[in-house]
Amino acid sequence: MIRFDYKKPASIEACLDLLNYYQGKAKLFAGGTDLMVEFRAEDEKLKDIEVVIDISCIAELKFIESAGEYIRIGSCTTFAEISENPILRKYAPFFCEAGKSVGSPQIRNTGTIGGSIGTASPASDPAPPLVAMDSSLTILSSEGKRDVLLSEFIEGAYRTNIRPNELIVSIHFKKLNPEAGFSFVKLGRRKALAIARMNVAVYVETDKNGIVIDVRIVPGSCMPVTKRITEAEHMFLGQIPDYELHEAIGKKVSETMVGVTGKRWSTPYKEPVIASLVKRALNQATGIKENG
Amino acid sequence: MDKIKITMIVNKQSVEAEIEPYARLLDVLRDDFGFTGVKEGCSIGECGACTVLMNGKKVNSCMVLAAQADGCEIVTIEGIEGPDGKLHPIQEAFVEAGAVQCGFCTPGMVISSYKLLSENQDPSEDDIKEAISGNLCRCTGYKQIVDAVKLAAEKMKK
Ligand SMILES: Cc1cc2nc3c(=O)[nH]c(=O)nc-3n(C[C@H](O)[C@H](O)[C@@H](O)COP(=O)(O)OP(=O)(O)OC[C@H]3O[C@@H](n4cnc5c(N)ncnc54)[C@H](O)[C@@H]3O)c2cc1C
Ligand code: FES
Numbered sequence: 001m002i003r004f005d006y007k008k009p010a011s012i013e014a015c016l017d018l019l020n021y022y023q024g025k026a027k028l029f030a031g032g033t034d035l036m037v038e039f040r041a042e043d044e045k046l047k048d049i050e051v052v053i054d055i056s057c058i059a060e061l062k063f064i065e066s067a068g069e070y071i072r073i074g075s076c077t078t079f080a081e082i083s084e085n086p087i088l089r090k091y092a093p094f095f096c097e098a099g100k101s102v103g104s105p106q107i108r109n110t111g112t113i114g115g116s117i118g119t120a121s122p123a124s125d126p127a128p129p130l131v132a133m134d135s136s137l138t139i140l141s142s143e144g145k146r147d148v149l150l151s152e153f154i155e156g157a158y159r160t161n162i163r164p165n166e167l168i169v170s171i172h173f174k175k176l177n178p179e180a181g182f183s184f185v186k187l188g189r190r191k192a193l194a195i196a197r198m199n200v201a202v203y204v205e206t207d208k209n210g211i212v213i214d215v216r217i218v219p220g221s222c223m224p225v226t227k228r229i230t231e232a233e234h235m236f237l238g239q240i241p242d243y244e245l246h247e248a249i250g251k252k253v254s255e256t257m258v259g260v261t262g263k264r265w266s267t268p269y270k271e272p273v274i275a276s277l278v279k280r281a282l283n284q285a286t287g288i289k290e291n292g
Numbered sequence: 293m294d295k296i297k298i299t300m301i302v303n304k305q306s307v308e309a310e311i312e313p314y315a316r317l318l319d320v321l322r323d324d325f326g327f328t329g330v331k332e333g334c335s336i337g338e339c340g341a342c343t344v345l346m347n348g349k350k351v352n353s354c355m356v357l358a359a360q361a362d363g364c365e366i367v368t369i370e371g372i373e374g375p376d377g378k379l380h381p382i383q384e385a386f387v388e389a390g391a392v393q394c395g396f397c398t399p400g401m402v403i404s405s406y407k408l409l410s411e412n413q414d415p416s417e418d419d420i421k422e423a424i425s426g427n428l429c430r431c432t433g434y435k436q437i438v439d440a441v442k443l444a445a446e447k448m449k450k
């Protein structure tokens with residue numbers, strides 16, 4: 001176990017002061033579900049940490065609020081709170097599903113959305129629906145505030161552009177149409193070999209003639225940075241949902257993934273699996289029955 | 293690194309300790325206070341053997357810093373007992389349904405079942421499976437454990 005001092009600021013302001021004082025020697029601690037594993041493993045990247053700043057009790061970081069077209073979620077909101085929340089269940093149900101799939105009830109009682117974003121695991125479950133909603137983060141430091149798209153904040157696998165004196169305060173996104181189709185599908189458990197883990201979030205909105213007018217397709221766990229696959233989304237816009245079309249879009253997503261990661265040892269396995277997960281998610285979101 | 297003084301209410305009793313700032317709640321409960329019913333299995337949040345209630349919520353005590361528990365109310369397996377001070381109906385049910393083999397997972401399983409039954413007197417099979425989904429058992433089939441929770445629900449209605 002790595003050794004450190006412990007501070008528990010009561011407010012955002014007090015937390016920013018501590019971050020400013022300790023700079024790179026402090027580590028923010030929300031639910032601890034990623035950090036406790038890393039402390040125990042004496043992870044190399046934590047070797048300079050002298051102090052842990054426990055933000056899990058800062059009330060200002062725990063909220064889910066609806067403000068006009070937007071929903072804003074405090075960074076210390078837990079996955080248990082997210083998966084049960086009525087506003088999210090209405091306007092972003094695939095995000096609740098993703099939250100509900102994290103770990104176990106115990107993990108969801110402490111693990112937070114801010115911690116998940118801070119870790120930036122490419123296999124994160126909440127990331128695909130959040131990226132699908134073009135979510136942005138609000139980040140504070142004693143120097144000021146910045147808003148940044150989640151997909152730009154995460155720069156690579158386990159890499160973000162957070163600065164040592166910064167705190168993620170909240171994440172926000174536009175409400176989606178509750179009448180539209182949503183789906184989050186997940187394969188494999190976290191501890192399974194990386195090759196066997198994959199997830200996909202999709203959103204499909206159609207007009208009164210059944211024509212697709214908005215679509216988001218975001219596979220997770222298959223690229224260093226989780227992104228919307230716009231090439232595949234364009235194939236779907238203006239079309240009518242259909243089993244064969246979903247199959248073709250699934251193939252497009254897996255081709256795009258291979259284009260980004262190159263051919264790897266895992267490609268022969270991942271390529272068909274991602275294609276079929278995307279197809280399954282699109283079928284689910286549009287109410288088309290899977291055969292078999 | 294200076295030690296930190298914490299106060300908690302464990303199983304309805306107020307306790308105090310001086311702890312290392314990096315100590316886990318699991319270690320403080322076991323080593324400082326002797327609540328050795330709280331088990332350490334995987335140490336990384338996977339198995340649920342270390343499950344306790346913290347302010348009424350189920351947590352893995354291997355994933356919580358003891359410093360975080362300052363001022364909190366904790367319930368461990370030692371705090372679960374029947375009205376007569378003997379076995380709690382959940383514990384009786386585990387024994388009667390054959391849900392205990394090596395017993396290592398049992399404290400965590402009982403805490404998860406206790407939490408479930410305190411909120412839902414009539415849980416479905418799916419509710420039970422969900423409630424114990426963060427508790428792994430290497431020996432008993434999960435069927436016996438689910439049966440035990442059903443039996444406990446019956447007993448507690450009486
Ligand atoms: C047994 C187990 C199962 C899991 N299963 C899943 C799963 O199925 N799916 C999944 O996606 N994840 C899973 N996880 C990973 C983990 O639970 C999540 O990544 C998430 O809940 C971590 O949140 P936390 O609050 O516990 O983070 P912490 O461990 O507290 O922090 C993680 C990182 O984020 C930083 N951080 C935290 N809050 C902030 C903030 N406000 N501003 C800036 N930086 C911050 C910390 O400094 C740290 O670097 C699992 C973990 C365990 C142990
Ligand atoms: S020992 Fe804590 S979850 Fe396994």
Ligand code: FES
Pocket residue numbers: 391392393394395396397398428429430431432
């Ligand atoms: S009885 Fe042995 S681990 Fe469950």
